[in-house]
Amino acid sequence: MKYEFLEHTSDSKFRAYGKSFEECFSNAAEAMAKIMTDPEKVEGKLTKSVQVSGTDLKQLLYSFLEELLFLLDTQSFLLHKVSSMQIIPKGKGYFLSATLSGDSVDDKYHIETGIKAVTYMDMEVHENYVQVVVDI
Amino acid sequence: MEEKIEPRKKSENVYEIAKSGAMKVPAYVYASEKLLKKIREDKTLIQLKNVACLKGIIKHALAMPDAHEGYGFPIGGVAAFDMNDGIISPGGVGYDINCGVRLLRTNWDYNQILSKRKQLLEETFKEVPAGVGKGGITKLSKEVLMEVLKNGSEWAVENGYGTKEDLNRTEENGKMKAADPRNVSSRSLARGMPQLGTLGSGNHFLEIQKVDKIFDAEIAKRFGIDKEGQVTVMIHCGSRGLGHQLASDYIKLIEDKYGYANLPDRELVNAPINSDLGQQYYSGMCCAVNYAFANRQMIMHWTRDVFKKVMGTDSGMDLVYDVCHNIAKFEEHDVDGEKRKVCVHRKGATRSFGPGREEIPELYRNVGQPVLIPGSMGTASYLLVGTKEAEKLSWGSTAHGAGRVMSRHASIAKHSGEDVKRELEAQNIEVKSTSWNGLAEEAPDAYKDVDEVVRVSHSLGLGKMVARLVPIGVMKG
Known part of the structure; x- marks a missing residue:
C-alpha cells in the first residue's frame, strides 16, 4: 500500500508509506493529489522539476507538498507521479530535488476537492511512513 | 495517551477550563451541553488550552459554540493579546485569511423568482468562476494586483464592481489600511494573480435564499429585511491561494526566526506583535484581507448583473453587510475597567460589536453590527445583531457557522453527490456544484446543528437573532 486516508473531522489526513524518506515523500505527494483527482488517471505529458529546502524533515515535507499546490494554482499543473527524488543533508537542514510528471488542468479531469494548505497538525515523518493533515 | 480535559460548568452555556500548568489564563467554552458533547470528541479543548499558554494573552482563551478542531488554534477560537508584550500568530488567523460572508437583500418575494430560479443559478454558474484550478475572468498584471492588495473593495468599486455605498456596508469599509504589498511574497502574488474573482471550492458557496422567519422586526427592517419570503443572496469565500500561501510563508519565516521548541504545537508559531516580523505578518495579512474583500465585491457585482439580466432589474439589491471570520485586528476593548488597544485573533469567529462602536457604519450604529452566520449547504443561515454583552464576554465575537461533525471521508462514504x-431538491432547494464528491462532502448532516449554535449565541447574548434565512438555490464551488 502506497498510502491510506485516516478519519479527520474537518480536514483530510493521510499516511504514506515507503522504504525510504524519498519513497514516503513521493507517495505523500500522490496521496495529496488523490484528494483532488486520481493521479493514476492524469497523463504524464509534462514534467516539472522541484527543489525545496527545510530546516528539518517536517519543514522539508511541508515545503515539498506546498510546491504541488503552488504549481496547481500558478501553472494549472496536476500531478501524475513523482518520477525521481533525492533528499540530501544541506547545512543544518535538508535539500530535496524531484522530477514530477503530470498534465494541465483540463475538463477531462474531474477535480473533486480543492486543498487550501499543508499543515503541521499531527505531522509525523519516519523512514517508513509519513503522516499529514491538509486544510481543505 | 492524550490528555483528558474536563471543563467545569460555570453557568448556563459557559464551561470553564481552570488555569493549570503552563496556562496563563483560564479558558471558556460557550456551548450547550449538546454542542459540548461534540466539542469534547476531537482536539478542540486541547487546542484551546494551548492558546491559553501563549505569551501576552489577556483574560481568557475562548471557544465559540461552533468550535471544532483546527490547527494551532481551534476553529471558533478567540483570544486577545497585549500590544506590548503579546504575540501575533498566523495559526490564530488560519490559512484562509478573511474567509468571510456577505449578504445582499433584494425587493423580490420568493414567489416572484421561483420560475426563474433555475435560470438564475445557471447564469450565476456561468458568470462566477468556481472550482479547483479555474482561473478568474480578469487577467491581472502584478501592478493591478498590488492595487487590489492595498485598496481591497475600494479598488473593486473604482474599477466598476459595485457602488461606493457597498464600502460603507463592509467590515473595515473593505480596506485595511496597514496593508503593504511589500510584505507579500512573490509566490503568494503568483497564486493570487489568476484567482481574483473566483469562488474556490470546499465549503465556499453562493446561495439564493428566502427570509424564513423574522425574530426582531425593527432591527431586521434597519438591515433591509422587511418581510418573510423576501429573497436574499449570500456569498461565502476568502482570499484563495494568495492568503493560503501568505499564511504558509509566515509560518516558515516565524519558525526560522523564533523557533517552536517551547510550543505545544508547531502551528502555534508566533512573533511578538511589536517585532519587525510580527508587523510584517500583520501588514501582509491585511493585504490578503483586502484581496478577499475585493473578491467578494466582484462576485457580488456579477450576481447583480445576473439578476439584472434574468429579472430585468437589480434595483434594491443592496449589500446588508460583509463580515470576516478569519482575522487578527487591533481593537479597543474594556479590560478590567480600562480602555485598551489589544490584538484580537478571530479564527472561525465573527465580530459582533454592539451599538455605538464607531467601527459600525452609521446607518446601523445605534442598533449594532449585522452578524452573518452561514449554515451548511441546505440548512438555514442567520442574520444576527452584535451586542454590548459580546464586548464583555468575547472581545465582541460570536460563532461563524455550523462547524463540521463528520469527516469528509465519512460523508462521502455515507452519501453520494447525486x-x-x-x-435537497426534495426540500425544494436547487443545487449546482462543480463536483459530485464536493456535494457529498458538504452534506447537511456533516455539520453541527446551526440552529443550536445560534440559539446558544442568542441566549448568552453574544449575538441576538434577527432573521433566519433558508436556501432556495445553492451554487457550490
Missing part, C-alpha cells in the same frame, strides 16, 4: 442533490 443523493445529496436529490434530497
Whole structure:
C-alpha cells in the first residue's frame, strides 16, 4: 500500500508509506493529489522539476507538498507521479530535488476537492511512513 | 495517551477550563451541553488550552459554540493579546485569511423568482468562476494586483464592481489600511494573480435564499429585511491561494526566526506583535484581507448583473453587510475597567460589536453590527445583531457557522453527490456544484446543528437573532 486516508473531522489526513524518506515523500505527494483527482488517471505529458529546502524533515515535507499546490494554482499543473527524488543533508537542514510528471488542468479531469494548505497538525515523518493533515 | 480535559460548568452555556500548568489564563467554552458533547470528541479543548499558554494573552482563551478542531488554534477560537508584550500568530488567523460572508437583500418575494430560479443559478454558474484550478475572468498584471492588495473593495468599486455605498456596508469599509504589498511574497502574488474573482471550492458557496422567519422586526427592517419570503443572496469565500500561501510563508519565516521548541504545537508559531516580523505578518495579512474583500465585491457585482439580466432589474439589491471570520485586528476593548488597544485573533469567529462602536457604519450604529452566520449547504443561515454583552464576554465575537461533525471521508462514504442533490431538491432547494464528491462532502448532516449554535449565541447574548434565512438555490464551488 502506497498510502491510506485516516478519519479527520474537518480536514483530510493521510499516511504514506515507503522504504525510504524519498519513497514516503513521493507517495505523500500522490496521496495529496488523490484528494483532488486520481493521479493514476492524469497523463504524464509534462514534467516539472522541484527543489525545496527545510530546516528539518517536517519543514522539508511541508515545503515539498506546498510546491504541488503552488504549481496547481500558478501553472494549472496536476500531478501524475513523482518520477525521481533525492533528499540530501544541506547545512543544518535538508535539500530535496524531484522530477514530477503530470498534465494541465483540463475538463477531462474531474477535480473533486480543492486543498487550501499543508499543515503541521499531527505531522509525523519516519523512514517508513509519513503522516499529514491538509486544510481543505 | 492524550490528555483528558474536563471543563467545569460555570453557568448556563459557559464551561470553564481552570488555569493549570503552563496556562496563563483560564479558558471558556460557550456551548450547550449538546454542542459540548461534540466539542469534547476531537482536539478542540486541547487546542484551546494551548492558546491559553501563549505569551501576552489577556483574560481568557475562548471557544465559540461552533468550535471544532483546527490547527494551532481551534476553529471558533478567540483570544486577545497585549500590544506590548503579546504575540501575533498566523495559526490564530488560519490559512484562509478573511474567509468571510456577505449578504445582499433584494425587493423580490420568493414567489416572484421561483420560475426563474433555475435560470438564475445557471447564469450565476456561468458568470462566477468556481472550482479547483479555474482561473478568474480578469487577467491581472502584478501592478493591478498590488492595487487590489492595498485598496481591497475600494479598488473593486473604482474599477466598476459595485457602488461606493457597498464600502460603507463592509467590515473595515473593505480596506485595511496597514496593508503593504511589500510584505507579500512573490509566490503568494503568483497564486493570487489568476484567482481574483473566483469562488474556490470546499465549503465556499453562493446561495439564493428566502427570509424564513423574522425574530426582531425593527432591527431586521434597519438591515433591509422587511418581510418573510423576501429573497436574499449570500456569498461565502476568502482570499484563495494568495492568503493560503501568505499564511504558509509566515509560518516558515516565524519558525526560522523564533523557533517552536517551547510550543505545544508547531502551528502555534508566533512573533511578538511589536517585532519587525510580527508587523510584517500583520501588514501582509491585511493585504490578503483586502484581496478577499475585493473578491467578494466582484462576485457580488456579477450576481447583480445576473439578476439584472434574468429579472430585468437589480434595483434594491443592496449589500446588508460583509463580515470576516478569519482575522487578527487591533481593537479597543474594556479590560478590567480600562480602555485598551489589544490584538484580537478571530479564527472561525465573527465580530459582533454592539451599538455605538464607531467601527459600525452609521446607518446601523445605534442598533449594532449585522452578524452573518452561514449554515451548511441546505440548512438555514442567520442574520444576527452584535451586542454590548459580546464586548464583555468575547472581545465582541460570536460563532461563524455550523462547524463540521463528520469527516469528509465519512460523508462521502455515507452519501453520494447525486443523493445529496436529490434530497435537497426534495426540500425544494436547487443545487449546482462543480463536483459530485464536493456535494457529498458538504452534506447537511456533516455539520453541527446551526440552529443550536445560534440559539446558544442568542441566549448568552453574544449575538441576538434577527432573521433566519433558508436556501432556495445553492451554487457550490
